[in-house]
Amino acid sequence: MTPTPTATHTMPRMGWFSRAEAWLDERGKGAWIAAMVLGSIFVWPVGLALLAYMIWSKRMFNSSCRNRAMTRHASHGFKTSGNSAFDAYKADMLKRLEDEQHAFESFLERLREAKDKSEFDSFMDERAEAAKSDDNA
Numbered sequence: 001m002t003p004t005p006t007a008t009h010t011m012p013r014m015g016w017f018s019r020a021e022a023w024l025d026e027r028g029k030g031a032w033i034a035a036m037v038l039g040s041i042f043v044w045p046v047g048l049a050l051l052a053y054m055i056w057s058k059r060m061f062n063s064s065c066r067n068r069a070m071t072r073h074a075s076h077g078f079k080t081s082g083n084s085a086f087d088a089y090k091a092d093m094l095k096r097l098e099d100e101q102h103a104f105e106s107f108l109e110r111l112r113e114a115k116d117k118s119e120f121d122s123f124m125d126e127r128a129e130a131a132k133s134d135d136n137a
Contacts, residue, residue: 024031032054040047080087 024035032050036047036050036054038047039050081090
C-alpha cells in the first residue's frame, strides 16, 4: 500500500521509528492495538514494549490519534504564534533547513559511494597483482 500524496509531501524526512509511529497514528487507535496484539503473538517483548509506549505516550487514552498526527505534520510540530510575518519567516526557515538537510544527506550518500568505489578498486588492484605474481611464479 502506497502512502497518500499529501502524507509524503507534508512529512519531513524521519527515521524508521517516527515513520512507523506516523503510519500507525494515521490509521488510529485500532492500528496501535493490532500492532500490540501481533507483536505479543510473534515476539512477546515487542507487544509488551508497544503497550508500555502506548500507555506512556497516552495514546490509549486519546480520543483520536489521527487528529493529533495531522496537526503535528501540518505545522511542522509548531503552533502558530499569531504573527503572520513571523510564521511566514519560520515556515521559510524550516523549508530552507529541510532543503539543506536533504542536500547534506545526498552529499553523504555520494561520499559513501566514493569510499565504496575506492575500496572496491583497491581490492581489484590487489587481486590483479596477486594473479600477476601467481603467473610469474
